[in-house]
Amino acid sequence: MTSVVVHAPMAGWLAPLGEVPDAAFAEGLVGDGVAIDPTEPVVRAPFDGVVVGLPASRHAVTVRSAEGVEVLIHVGLETVALNGAGFTVHAAEGAKVKAGDPLLTLDLDVIADGAKSLLSPVIVVGGGAATAIDPGRSVRAGEAILTVVIEDGAAVQGQGETLTTMVRAPLPHGLHARPAARIAACAKGFDARVTLRLGERRADAASLVALMGLGVRDGDELKLEASGRQAAEALEAVRALILSGLEEGQGHTATVVASVKAAPIIGEDGELILSGVTAAPGLVVGRAVRLRQSEIVVAEAGRGVAAETTALHQALSAVRSQIERAAAGGGAHRRAILAAHLAFLDDPGLIETAERHVAEGRGAGFAWREATRAGAALFRAMDDPRMAERADDLLDLERQVLIALSGEAAPAPVAIGPGSIVVADDLLPSQLMALDAARLAGICTVRGGPTSHVAILAAAMGVPALVAVGDGLERVEDGVLVVLDADGRQMIAAPSAARQARAQSAAAARERRRADARALAGEDCRTADGVRIEVFANLGDAAEAAPAVAGGAEGCGLLRTEFLFLERETAPDEDEQLAEYQAIADALDGRPLIVRTLDAGGDKPLPYLPTPPEENPALGLRGVRSGLHRPDILLTQLRAICRVRSRGAVAVMLPMIASVAEVRQARAMLDVAVAETGGAAPLLGVMIETPAAAMTTDRLAPAIDFISFGTNDLTQYALAMDRQNAGLAAQLDGLHPAVLRLIARSVEGAGALKWIGVCGGLASDLTAVPILIGLGVRELSATPSMVAEVKAVVRGLTLDDCRALAAEALAQDGAEAVRALAGERLAALLQPRAVGAVA
Structure with missing residues (x-):
């Protein structure tokens, strides 16, 4: 074990780091250290070393010792905005310096006018653990202020050459939890220390919190540094990962919603009406159960x-x-x-x-x-x-x-009765998971947001949830009757008799429809006039297969194989893939299985499948293009699919097809996989996600066995609207006549293929179902929770009615008109409740 002494880079008052009026520094998230309130205008080297960081704003400088210890001297707080005013540089980045050498000269008057504070953190940002030497005193430049202890072997990563590179981050949504986790996982896979720098801020690439704390925005330029035995490999892997875009692969559009602060409204008969934000849709009537959690008391002083x-x-x-x-x-x-x-x-x-x-x-x-x-x-x-x-x-x-x-047992979950609507200031994911899902009817919280993990869980559970409720929720008493109208963004406590009756009638009608649908879910699906419509389920992994079958799924119309490839540093081998695909086929018990090949790139980057920088990853090396770019990965996947044994059809589906040439290349690889494995040749189909594929389906048809419309991507490409853009979410509707016309044209060109299906969001949209059938779609692959209801809707339709509705839909001016038309025609069957109908 060795140590390095850090000397005061300037004279002044030496303070504990906790006194710095900036949470990132005070809480040690940047690193351990101290702070100096300077009384002289010269910043000096804290030890012999090399200047390894000097931003253009000159407000900070980082020096690394021969042992690999890095010290950041940050002059004042919020001084980056001075853009160099008041700073004179004496040692450029890369310069070797001796302890006490001048690094910067400061015009303290200029800096003081523009800074939040002159208190200057001196932080050990790498190389070892720092201990302050008697903070709370006056120091002269050159006095010892920190001791940095380097554990045996810990300095290895900091020795030798430090490699650096710059990268501009294509991150439309910033460096949030999942992409940050991918960087951290990637960095931990190498015998190297990797850091990211954004201006004055620095983060250890292995630290999720530090990475997220950088506050990286789309287009920010990052400096990457790596040292250690595998520095070059680590630097390139992290760089490629960042350039790939790092966004999530859920196709989820975040909605930016401010907390609702609307005052409670006193309605008829003294009812209390509260407004909020919909986190999960639905309408329920039940009894409020207030969830309270006490603060856990902890002792500040330790026992050693x-x-x-x-x-x-x-x-x-x-x-x-x-x-x-x-x-x-x-x-x-x-x-x-x-x-x-x-x-x-x-x-x-x-x-x-x-x-x-x-x-x-x-x-x-x-x-x-x-x-x-x-x-x-x-x-x-x-x-x-x-x-x-x-x-x-x-x-x-x-x-x-x-x-x-x-040391005590975890508190027992809150006991709730049937039809309980949990109300709370906030709800943690673990608390929601602990509740009895069979008794939970709804959730209403003061805090939270529509993209929170509680919102995601509630939607997956089918539990209506209202969040970000402003003032007044504390007035909802335990046990009082409430109407939770998440669709209408309201909760009504102690509803009037009339409102209660309306809500109960609407909720009962909805539940009857769902119960009737579930009761008939296992039967084959046909229209009222006998036309066979297969209703499959979209699956994400093996665990979802059996419940989907129990819910009425007649097969899997889209297996998203990304679950095998994400969150890992190497691609899954053939046997691992086979085991997963076979488990899903077994759960389907002879029902069709359509396996989409790896849809990487775009919003689903992989560390072992780096892509070059792209201005718009959604239009770049993604889908089948990434598979053809890395034929070794695609061939391994095709071999695994060929080895699946099932009494039902097994099919390969290619994503993001734009040309016949791509299909022919993939077909040739599939033929190789069949020959090498000796397995049965699977069916080969394509996703219609690009206008190019929709307009040339007649050219694709001779080379394939089926098509399935990926309506989410088809809509964004047809309307030229990024489906990740929250500001366009309301306009990005797959029922736009332009999208419907592309579907109609594609179906016309498909001829007599085995399946003409939809696996995108429209297949789960009850309003869209009759239009799709009228356009010629005969297979719908929905989210598992919607399968039964889709089948129920189909059974109430006739083909002539669907065709007539589809023809009228194609003639409308926009998606709103199409939805209004379809809603009116379906009213008698579905009895849809308009938003706010219980108001």
Whole structure:
């Protein structure tokens, strides 16, 4: 074990880092250190080393010692906005310096006028653990202020050449939780230390919280640095990953919603009407159950560093085991959220911050709370509602770890009766997962947002949820009757008799339709005049297959194979893929299985499948193009599919097709896979997602066996509207006549293919179903929860009615007109309730 002494880079008052009026510095999220309130205008080198960081704004400088210790000297706070005014540079980036050499000269009057504070953090940002030497005193330049201890072997990564590169981040939604987790996972896979720099801010690439704390926005230029045995490999892997776009693969459009602060309205007969934001749709009537959680008391003083450190890591391990067990069951959404919690739990930034507090004599519980609260505050300070919602995940983990530290059993889940509507200031994901789903009718919270993990879970459970309710929810008493109208963005407490009757009638009608649909879900689906319409389910992994079949799915119309390829550093091999595909085929029990080949690129980047920088990844190397770009990965997948054994049809579906040439190349590879494996040749089809494919289906048809419309992408490409753009979400509607005309043209060109299907969002849209059938679609692949209702709608239709409706839809001016037309025609069957019908 070795140590490096850091000397004061300037004269002034030496203060503990916690006194800095900036959470990122004060809470140690940037690194350990001290702060100096300067009394002289010269910033000097803190030891012998090399200047490795000097932004154009000149307000900060980083020096690295021969041992690999890096110290950031940040002159004042919010001084980056001065754009160099008041700073004179004496040592350029890359220059070798001796302890005491001048680095910067400061015009303190100019800087003081433009700075939030002159208090200047001196932070150890890499190479070891720092301990302050007697803060709270006056120091002269050159006095020892920090001791940095380098554990044996810890300096290896910092030795040798440090490689750097610049990269402009194509991140339309910023560096939020999932992309940050991908960077961290990638960096941890190498024997190297990787850091990201954005202006004055710096983050260890292995720290999820630090990465998210950078506040990276679309187009920001990042400086990547790597040192260690695998520095070159790590640098290139992280660079390629960032250039790939790093966005999530859910096709989810975030909605930016401000908290609703509307005052409660007193309605008829004294009812209390509260407004909020829809997080999961639905209408229910039930009894309010108030969920309260008390603050867990923790002792600030510890029982010794060794004891508290052991207790902290034992608690982290216990919670990790609990989350892993919980992740073993449930749907894909639940597992994805719990995986994000595991990433936070293993975040080195959080753990190091907690350990620093323990080293200062604090108890493990106090230390963990300080670390998580600092991270949560950082997220909430960002100008991005989705990032603010990730703070709730940290607070969820805070509570779980504190319970584990207490040594007591976790509190029993809140007991709720049938038809309970949980009301709370906020609800944590773990609390929602612990509730009895069979008794939970709805959720209403003061806080939260439509993109929170609670919202995602509620939607997956089919539980109506209203969030961001402003003032007044505290006035809803436990046990009072409430109407939760998430569609109408309202909750009505103590509803009048008339309103209660209207709501109960609407809710009962909806539930009857759903119950009737579920009762007949297992029967084959035919229109009222006998036309066979196959209703399949879109699946994300093997765990979803059996429940989908139980819910009436007649096959799998889209298996998204990305679940096998994401969140890992190498592609799955052939045997691993075969095991998963075979498990799904077995669960389908002879029903058709359509496997979409890897749809990577665009919003689904992979660290082992890097793509070149693209101005618009949605138009770049994605879908089948990425497979043809890496034929080794595509051929392995095709071989695995060919080896699947099933009594039903097994099919390969190619995403993002734009030309016949792409189909022919893929067909040739499939022929090779069949010959090499000796398996049965699967059917080959394509997704119609591009206008090019829709307009040339007649040319594609001779080379394929079926088509399926990916209406989400087809809509964005037809309307030239990015489906990731929240501002365009209301206009991005697959029932736009332009999209419907492309579908009609494509069906006309498809001829007599085995399947003419839809696997995009329109297949789950009950309003769209009769129009699609009228256009010639005979297979609908919906989300599993919608299969029964889709089949029920189809059974009430006749082909002539569908064709007439489709013809009228094609003649409308826009999507709103199409929806109004279809809604009117379906009113007698579906009895749709307009938003606010219970008002």
